[in-house]
Amino acid sequence: MDLHTLKIFQVVAKLGSISQAARELQYAQSNITMKIQQLESELQTTLFYRHNRGTTLTDKGSTLLTYTEKIFHLVEETRNVMNDDQIPKGPLVIGSMETTAAVRLPALISTYHKEYPDVDFTLKTGSTEQNIQGVLQYELDGAFVAGPIEHPELIQKEVIEEELVLITDTIQPPLSSIKDIQTRTLLVFRSGCSYRAKLEQWLHQEGVIPNKIMEFGTLDAIIGCVSAGLGISMLPNSVIAKHIQEGILRQHPIPNVYGKVKTTFIYRKDRYVPASLIKFIDMLENEVELLKKQKVYPS
Numbered sequence: 652m653d654l655h656t657l658k659i660f661q662v663v664a665k666l667g668s669i670s671q672a673a674r675e676l677q678y679a680q681s682n683i684t685m686k687i688q689q690l691e692s693e694l695q696t697t698l699f700y701r702h703n704r705g706t707t708l709t710d711k712g713s714t715l716l717t718y719t720e721k722i723f724h725l726v727e728e729t730r731n732v733m734n735d736d737q738i739p740k741g742p743l744v745i746g747s748m749e750t751t752a753a754v755r756l757p758a759l760i761s762t763y764h765k766e767y768p769d770v771d772f773t774l775k776t777g778s779t780e781q782n783i784q785g786v787l788q789y790e791l792d793g794a795f796v797a798g799p800i801e802h803p804e805l806i807q808k809e810v811i812e813e814e815l816v817l818i819t820d821t822i823q824p825p826l827s828s829i830k831d832i833q834t835r836t837l838l839v840f841r842s843g844c845s846y847r848a849k850l851e852q853w854l855h856q857e858g859v860i861p862n863k864i865m866e867f868g869t870l871d872a873i874i875g876c877v878s879a880g881l882g883i884s885m886l887p888n889s890v891i892a893k894h895i896q897e898g899i900l901r902q903h904p905i906p907n908v909y910g911k912v913k914t915t916f917i918y919r920k921d922r923y924v925p926a927s928l929i930k931f932i933d934m935l936e937n938e939v940e941l942l943k944k945q946k947v948y949p950s
Contacts, residue, residue, distance in 0.1 A: 652693055657719045659686045660698065664716045668705035724789045728923045739927040740769035746782035746794030747774060749840065749870045750890045751914055755811065763934055770927045780843030786917055792928050797845030798915030807915045810939055813887040815846060815910045817903040820880040826903045829857050836863040836882030838873050845912060850885040853909040
């Protein structure tokens with residue numbers, strides 16, 4: 652079993668087709684088939700179910716794919732360790748919730764880019780669930796998620812505690828109960844969003860069944876549609892404070908049990924931490940300390 656054969660196996664597993672893998676790798680299809688057969692013979696197990704639509708991993712195949720990805724990540728990490736001269740450079744991929752990216756990160760990323768211009772910084776937004784999986788699958792070097800996160804393979808650092816508020820258009824009068832708006836449409840991010848989960852949990856606890864749920868991919872779309880009277884949403888106060896002041900939205904307090912959420916930064920325990928990520932975490936921790944001091948000593 653060599654790395655070349657494992658790479659062929661990985662591509663077939665990802666594409667679900669020997670013919671597509673052959674095109675991807677620019678090999679003859681017969682060579683791909685032979686390599687997979689040799690691997691199955693060596694391991695004395697069936698790795699794929701063959702069918703008219705292509706291939707599907709067996710349970711043993713899924714297990715091998717997990718180990719294969721770890722092997723390739725370890726090989727890549729070894730290269731990075733050998734080439735790392737402790738000068739921040741190269742790619743750094745950070746995940747974030749849409750709301751955190753919009754409010755908390757612009758200044759931090761701008762400062763980081765000015766100090767470490769040789770780092771190829773990429774920010775990818777997604778739900779907490781997507782970001783956690785991205786870190787676990789080595790697709791992200793780190794990510795900002797709603798915490799706390801209890802996972803044996805992750806390190807987490809608390810960044811800030813956000814206050815959540817219910818938002819409506821300005822025509823909606825003050826709410827005495829969540830049941831006052833049970834006929835309104837919920838405007839939320841896609842499944843996996845922690846804010847959506849808290850709102851749905853609150854509604855379920857109150858016995859309120861939403862009239863309709865509409866999913867959005869961006870923060871601006873939710874805010875725009877709420878202000879236009881399409882429905883209601885629940886977002887961090889930091890995100891919508893300016894819109895409240897400008898009279899575009901109306902906010903409504905919610906019970907404390909649903910109204911607080913911690914934003915944390917996560918990264919893998921077992922992954923080599925490059926200089927680029929070390930400096931990013933250092934800068935983040937300095938920012939967190941500054942925020943704490945501002946709370947203790949308000950201006």
